[in-house]
Amino acid sequence: MILALELSGPCSSIALGTEKEIFEKDFSGERGKALLAEIDALIQHTKVKRSAIRGVLVGRGPGSYTGLRIGCTAARILSLALNIPVGGIGSFPAAVFDAPEDIELHLVQNAYRGEICHAAYRKTKAGIAEITKPHLLASQDLKGILPAKSLVIGDPQLTPRGTRHLSNTIIPQAKNLIRVAMGLGVKLSGEGLQGLEEPSPLYLRAAAFKASQKNDDASTK
Structure with missing residues (x-):
């Protein structure tokens, strides 16, 4: 089972990819405070054990500076805490998956x-x-x-x-991160995750677009 985190866009989402289906949960509010609670809620909803998670996948942008930093940091921490592989993938491919x-x-x-x-x-x-x-x-x-x-x-x-x-809006979804990754050969066992990109924000320029907090969710880094 793979846990995916996508916090680069105006709507944040997390997803659990299992052998039967992909479960996704959207959430809003302060992502730094809400993320771990939302992950726990999704795990409880799907009635799976945390120990069943075999890998973490994170959207690395481009997108919100704050969202990317929170998502990538959380992915690395979860990888260390659960001793499972972690991989990053561009958020834009996930945004066009349903096209x-x-x-x-x-x-x-x-x-x-x-x-x-x-x-x-x-x-x-x-x-x-x-x-x-x-x-x-x-x-x-x-x-x-x-x-x-x-x-x-x-x-x-x-x-x-x-x-x-x-x-009119670019909205990558966590479930589509998993689908894009599977198209690249990643398995729900976590195999192949480490062959993806580093779980670090994709910044297109240094000192990345520090717009006002009001506009942060729409900014590109």
């Missing part, structure tokens, strides 16, 4: 300071293919890299006219 197949999908997120975070993916039967990895660019330069009538997940106010929006 239609074989369509190029662009993710656009406000990075503040006059910049945009952009990435592009395509969902296939084999998994999530990365077309353009997450990167920063000046807001005015986004129009030059979005093909006409591009399909976008992200704030319409950030994109040029003519783009189509599958969703």
Whole structure:
């Protein structure tokens, strides 16, 4: 069984992947205070033992500075406490997991300071293919890299006219972190987790986007 933590977006979630199904729980409030209590609540709801958890998976962004720091720190602590492997995975692939197949999908997120975070993916039967990895660019330069009538997940106010929006908000889900990881060969036994990325926040620039606390959940690091 794998425990997944996704705290990079405006809605935080945790999930337990079992042999039968994936159980997920969304939560809000102060993530630093709520996370461990929410994990305990999910374990109680699924009626499994903490000792049955064989690995921890965490979304590493891009996303909220505070959420990424809390999620990655918690994942490492749980890994040490339970003596189980831990792995990190990009949050953006999880955000496009439920998208239609074989369509190029662009993710656009406000990075503040006059910049945009952009990435592009395509969902296939084999998994999530990365077309353009997450990167920063000046807001005015986004129009030059979005093909006409591009399909976008992200704030319409950030994109040029003519783009189509599958969703106005990037919301990665913990359950989809597990599904993306399984597509990369990770087993529910925890095997393969250590072959993923480090469980550390994905920061696209140093001193990462310290916007106001009010806007933190929408910021990109």
